[in-house]
Amino acid sequence: MSGSVLALTLAGAWVGVGLGVGALLARQGQPLATAATALVVWPALLPLLAPPDEAASRPAGGPFAERIRGAFAALRAALVDPALSAAADAATLDPIEAALTRADARIAAVDRLLEDPAVAADPASARLHQARAHSAHEVEEVLRKLVTVRVQLGLVALAGDTEPVRCHLGELAARARALEELAC
Amino acid sequence: MNALTLTTQVLRDPDSVAATADRNDLARLAPPLLALTIGGAAMLGVAAGASSGPLQSLFAATKLPLLFLAPPLVALPLVHAFADVCGVAVPWSRLGVATLAGLARSGLLAAAAAPLLWLPLSLDTEYHLGVLAFVATFGVVALPALSTISRAVPLGGQQRFMAVVGSLLVLGLLTAQTGWVLRPFVARPRAEVTFLRPVESDIFSALGANTRSAAGDYRSDWQPSGSGVFRERSE
Structure with missing residues (x-):
């Protein structure tokens, strides 16, 4: 050849x-x-x-991971119900959940840092503790409001007024965006 | 990330492009990084062939991107295997992005170096000096790609040094011999312009002969000496 x-x-x-x-x-x-x-x-x-490694592509679960998954699973399950599906589009929940999951991963990263005694003993770590507490409070607030949305879904089933649900979901989306901005 | 931002990042800090790369980054970055590599290498090819006319420029601009791309891509599995054997785990995605980012950086440097090579070649520089200038320019612009690939191998592992040195050695040898096979980039004066010359000897014999000729030593053995499977054909 x-x-x-x-x-x-x-x-x-x-x-x-x-x-x-x-x-x-x-x-x-x-x-x-x-x-x-x-x-x-x-x-x-x-x-x-x-094939994509789902575990690797997902951010590491933080202290709120279980609650976030549970809250959104319950809300999606409620929206599948024919009597409630007109209240909101389940797809609007995706960006909120993603933002919360990322915030949770950031909190987990801070927790891992604070586990190091040298970092925890540094005087500047007080500011880190404060920022972590603020982020955690914001995530708690969004999770609490998700429960409120489910309560209002019940009212939709009875009264048919979908406006409060949409308002609440809009507010949650804004809070989720604020969480992202806090991180920037 | 737009093309300008990516170009800036590739030039300033190619390691950061690869540092956190996953499969999504690989899919997103591969097309623009390849375009930067091919475009930059082709510009250097145009400059290298310019002294022998537009046809040689076209040939060199076609072959030089191949010279940039073929050796690292052929050696990629070997680099991964070397690292693995030496106890350093390099994710494939990271190695892929590092290779493409390193090549893109070299491509951009090649585009920047093209006028510097074109200038001496356009001043009727002696052929052998022109070849040496081309080899030197190529070496200077190719080194950052090798460096980026080697830095993609994470720290740690029992024998990281061996993995990096072994990979660089193979990449260097492959690049040198591929360049020899794809020659001419700078055409001989008064020689017929051809896309490829017959394969004879190897790069090291040729560089030795070329250096002697550049120094004015034109004894009977100035041509590359054939050896191994090429001995019969070239002698």
Whole structure:
């Protein structure tokens, strides 16, 4: 086999594998630009073919993780009920839950820092304690209001007035955004 | 992240692009990083071939991105395996983004270095000096990519040093020989412009012969000497 035939065969094999990887990425729902990139740099994109590691992609659970999951699961379960589904779109809960989960992860990170005796003993840590307490209070407030939303959903079932529920959810979304801004 | 922000970050701190990269970052960043690499390398290729006319510029601009991309991508599984064997766990996503970020940085540096290479080549510099100038320029712009890839290997592990040195050695050798296979980038004066020359000898023999010629030593052995499987063909 001559050198040029060998080179062409290798180049063809490279592009062929790239085509295969690109097609698999496109089928996974990756953007077309990413799938096209695989044509050339497929070895670097092989990790995208592996199934996503849900545990790794989710922020580490913090002290409020269980309560957040429970509160939103209960609210979504209520909104599935035909008598209550008109009160609010379940999709509006997603950004609120995501913001709360991120805030919870940040609190968990601070807790891990404060476990270090050297950090805890530093005089500046008092400010960190204060900021942590403030964030935790805000998360508590949002969780409390989620219960209020469920109470109001009950009123929707009886009186049919969906406006208070929408107002409360709007307020919760604003609080969730404020939590993000606090972190910035 | 828009293209300008990404370009700035790749130039200033490519490690930060890869430091926290996950699979989503890899999918998002791969297309723009590849575009930066190809664009920058092609500009250096245009400058390298300019002294021999537009056709040589086109050929060099096509081949130089291949020279940037092929060695690190071929060696990527090996780098991962080296790290694994030496007790250092490098996530694939991080290694992938680090490789692409390092290549993009080298691509941008190549674009910046293109006028510096073009200037001596356009002043009728002697051919062998031109080749050495090209090799030196390529070496200078390629080093940051190797450095970024090596820094993607996390600290710790029993033999991180061995993993990094082994990876860099393989990457360096692969890059040098790939460059030799893809030559010419700077065409010989009065020679017919070709996309590829026949494979003969290897990069180290060629660099030795080229250095002797640049110093004015044109004895009968100035050409690269064939060895191994190339001995019969080149002699």
